[in-house]
Each structure stands twice: as C-alpha cells, then as structure tokens.
Amino acid sequence: MDEEKQIASTWPPPPPFWKAFTPENILRIDALRKEAAENSGLQDSSNARLTSLPRELRNLQPPSEPEDGEWRVFGDKYRLKDELPHLEDGEIRRLFPDPDERDQDGKHFDRATILKRLAKSLLLNFLELTGLLATSPEAAEDKITDLRDLFINFHHLINEYRPHQARESLISMMQSQLDRTRAETHAIRDAKDKAERVLEGLSSLTIEDQLNDRALEKGGAHGPDADVWDLLLA
Template sequence: MAQPAPEDEDVLTSYFPNPPPFYKHFTPKNLAALAQFQSAQDTAPDTPLTTAQLLQLPTELRYLVPPAPPSPSAEYSVFGKKTTVNALDDYPEAMQAIRTRLQTHPVTGEVVLDWSYEQLYPSTTSWSSLDRQAYLFRFLRSIVLSYVELLGVMAQDPTSAAKDEKLKDVLTLALNMHALVNEYRPHQARETLIREMERQVERKKGEVEGVRRMGERVREVLAGFERGGGEGRVEVDGVGTEVGDEERRTQRQREMWGVMDEVLGH
C-alpha cells in the first residue's frame, strides 16, 4: 500500500495554499519602522540589507525584507512537476532539438529538412517596448501567404526545391508566433489568478447572503412563536387559530423542524 504524502508536501503543491503566518507583520506601522531603520542606516529602499543589518532588526521587521532571488538552478513546483528558472529560457535548445529531428529521418536516415530557427522579432528586456500583437498579426498573414504559395508549388511540381523553402518559411513563422505567445504566460497566470479570486469573493458573498436570509427566516419563526404564545392559540399562516395544547405543540414542532431543514440545507 502506498504511503500518503507528507502534509508539508501537500501544502507546497496545493492549488491555492494558505498564506504564510508572517503576513500579519505587514502592517503600516512595521513598514514605517523599516523605512525609518533604512533611513538611519543610509540605505536606499531598493538596496538589500547586509547580514549584520538584518540581525539588528526586530523579528517582525525581518519578514518585511524580501529574500534574495532564487538561483537559476533552483527548483520549484508547477502543477506538481519540478522545473527550474533556467527552463524558461531553453527555447533555443528546443529549436535545436527540432532541427536535429528534421535533419535525420527515423527510418531511412536521410535529411528531411535542412532547417534552422531564426528569430524574426527584436529581443527586448522591457515588455512595453515591443508590440507583440502587431508581430503576431504579421506572422499570421505571412503564414497564410506562404501556405498559398506552397500549394501553388505543390500543384506544379511536388519535387521542386522551392517546396522545402516554403516549408522552412512556414515552420519559422509558426515557431516565432509560438515564442511570442509564450511570453504572455505570466499575464495569463495573473489573469487566471484574478478570476479565481473573484469567483471566491462572489462565492463568499453568496454564502454571507444565504446566512443573512436564513437569519431573517429564523427571526420570523421566533417572532411567530412569540405571537402565537398565547394560551390555546397558534400562528398558522399569519393567522391566530384556537387549538388545543397538543395541536399547538405539534404545529410548533413542525415549524422548528422546517427551519432546521432550511438551515441544514435539506
């Protein structure tokens, strides 16, 4: 029988883990105290503190100092799969693997397509300095045009060398689009998280509204008990009716069980 996973692993790989307990230290008072300490040490807010300076801070202020960024070889979990920071920059290696597979046929060993990847958009370190949407539209139109030209070449001479050139163009354009789309992944993750948090907020609001309605229902029933509390009378559909003690007790029990069913969701 397989052993269950340790609880700490479940916390690390859960879809939305609980916030760390030290989030309570992120208060305006502590932030002001940290800024005052950095000013006294002649340290800029974006300059990391030294080990000696960190040891001078109270425990609750040390949590406010961001840790050093992870090393490129550090591992982290994505949907239960281990990966590294370097894995985000291995696109050239992936293109080289595609080139290697195209160069050798798995059966005959012949060269299938002598192709190499070429980046058709400028490299940039700033997200806003490159209009990725415009490049995606350009590549898409170029792919459609190259495909139409490829059909024309295939119709005239399927063995023509121009066919391979058009295939190379289509492959290069498609992989450039793939690379640009991959750069939207952080934004996709952020928007997905925002939508999930919005759904959680709406669900919590619905639960609060349900509790409020149930509270009103309970108060109405209790008020009905109070109005029908006279001797020999019971409240039935808002109208006081003369009944015996046994009938009055039975009616109140029915109402109590009805309210309990509503509260418990039966």
C-alpha cells in the first residue's frame, strides 16, 4: 500500500533499481549485447535482447512491450495504441449522432452545427439549474447529471477534431517554412544581382582610369578627353 502511494504521489521518489546503473554494470551489459549481436548476426548491438542476465544486470535491460498493450505510469494507465475512448465505454449518453451515421440526404452530420446546439443546451440547462436551486434544490441532481453529460459530449466532439487539427497545424508549419525559405532564396538572389552590378561598375571604372592614365602619358594633343579608339590603336 505504501508503494502504491509513492507511485501515485505528485513527486514520487526515484525507483530503487537506479542503484544498478553503475559504470561497471553498464560496461558489462554492453559487452554482453555486442557478443549476442555477433552471435545472432545483428549489426546494431542495441537491438540485441538478452535472455539470461545476472540479477544485478536485469534492471539495465528495458522491459518488453506489454502483451495487452497497457502499462501504468505514476498510477495512470496508458495504451500503446492511443485511441479516443467511446462514450458508451464510460456509460455516458451520446447526445449527437455517431460519426458513421448519415442524415436523410446521405450526408454526414455537420459537427459545427452540433457543437452550437450543445453550447445552447448547456446555457439553457445551467439557467434551469439555477432556477431549481432557488425553488427545489432536492430536484437539481438530475439537472446536474444532464449538464455533466452535455459537457462530456461537447468535450468528446472537440477531441474528435484533434487529428484534423494536428494535420492542419503541420500543413501550416510546413507552409511557413516553405515561405520563409523562398523569401531567403529571393533575398540571396537580389544580393547576388546587386553584387554583380557593383562589380560591373567597378570594372568599368578601372578601364576608364587606365585609359585616362595612358592618355596623360601620351600628353600633347590627346589629353584625358582623347578618343578611346585612338588610345586602343596607339
């Protein structure tokens, strides 16, 4: 009983098997894994699972996956396959159609419309609850149950949108990365074009300076305003 309280407490103590993770034990189990990998022909020794281990090394090997797909952490149960539980599993009344059901026209029911109806029902039932608490509080238990079912159905219907929300969030994130990459690419191209124009301008200034220097060396009739062709042909 004390052990269960420690596991389910807010700040549980570390498990007692942490003392087995000594440097010597880690080196020993690594050597055993390499030996098992060589014998079985595995390239990665970390995937080798040891069948027989000394008592002091058993805690260093992770446990195998649970056969029923359930495990417990800090007093809470988790499943390998994370699925949204059905309302019927918790004995909750379903107040909206099943996702597989269709209306008279053969179309799926509009979830947004159902959420609006549930929200209005929540407000109406809350007002009725306040009236019952003022007149006959002993009759308010059924209304509280109705509010509970409405809240759970509302929350369940929102949770059914989680996969869609995850996909849309991923699409939005990838689109943002794509837009940012394109903007950076355009900025690099603009900087490249600007650098090429600057280099072209510098190269033209160098040629003019050389021509002017040659004209000054000639002196006399030509001068700095001499004809370029005459300088080239001189």
